[in-house]
Amino acid sequence: MIITISGTPGSGKSTVAKILMKKLDAERIYVGGIRREMARDKGMSLQEFNKYAKTHKETDVDVDTKASEEAKELAKTKKVIAEGYTMFHFLPDSIKIFIKCELEVGARRIWKDLQQHDTKTARNEGKFTSFEQMKARVVERLEEDAGRYMKYYGIDHRDESQYDFVVDTSNISAEEAAMKVLEFAKKYK
Numbered sequence: 001m002i003i004t005i006s007g008t009p010g011s012g013k014s015t016v017a018k019i020l021m022k023k024l025d026a027e028r029i030y031v032g033g034i035r036r037e038m039a040r041d042k043g044m045s046l047q048e049f050n051k052y053a054k055t056h057k058e059t060d061v062d063v064d065t066k067a068s069e070e071a072k073e074l075a076k077t078k079k080v081i082a083e084g085y086t087m088f089h090f091l092p093d094s095i096k097i098f099i100k101c102e103l104e105v106g107a108r109r110i111w112k113d114l115q116q117h118d119t120k121t122a123r124n125e126g127k128f129t130s131f132e133q134m135k136a137r138v139v140e141r142l143e144e145d146a147g148r149y150m151k152y153y154g155i156d157h158r159d160e161s162q163y164d165f166v167v168d169t170s171n172i173s174a175e176e177a178a179m180k181v182l183e184f185a186k187k188y189k
Contacts, residue, residue, distance in 0.1 A: 001026075001080070001095070001185070002071055002072075003020060003080070004082045004083075004091050005087070005097045006086070006087065006157050006163070008099070008103075009106050009107075009141065011101040012109070012174040012177060016167075016174050016177050016178045016181065017030070017081045019178035020081050020178055021081050025079065027074045027080050028081045028082075028083065029070055029071050029081070029082045029083065029087075030083050031063060034063050035059065038059065047137065050148075053148055054144070060086075064084065064087070067084060068087060085149065085157045086157055088157075095164055095185050096165070097163060097165050097184075098167070099167050099177060100160075100167070101170040102170045103139070107134060107135035110134065111131045111135075114128065165181065165184040167180050167181060
């Protein structure tokens with residue numbers, strides 16, 4: 001079984017993926033983490049790296065291809081949670097989940113995370129001096145990502161009709177969202 005997770009920033013994708021990983025005794029592939037590490041290796045914030053990615057296709061295509069191949073290989077012996085905006089596209093036989101929340105809610109969650117030193121370092125988002133500045137960056141990042149995926153793959157990852165199940169976490173916890181995904185996955189099989 002492969003469950004792919006896409007969605008909107010701050011919706012709890014990673015938290016839900018981690019919960020599912022534990023509950024299903026699954027392996028997790030986290031494309032966002034791979035890209036953040038690539039940015040660090042180049043001495044860039046994620047914001048700078050995404051701008052670089054507009055003219056360096058390999059930052060998306062090579063990572064997405066490698067992550068999907070790894071997921072297929074792991075799925076031969078284990079359950080897999082593949083978290084990344086385009087994994088549903090690369091793994092069409094997966095259970096495709098879209099986790100979303102209202103923009104304001106997602107931005108507040110990210111802002112709260114960025115106030116913690118460990119999270120700020122891990123997220124590698126860039127420097128923000130206000131919530132409004134960071135919220136504007138979330139909107140800008142959504143458009144940048146969507147533009148690259150349209151250019152490289154001809155898809156809009158925000159189109160919810162491409163997914164098997166959509167969960168809105170605006171008013172529920174990540175644990176509740178994970179339970180909904182588990183219930184759906186059981187019925188889906």
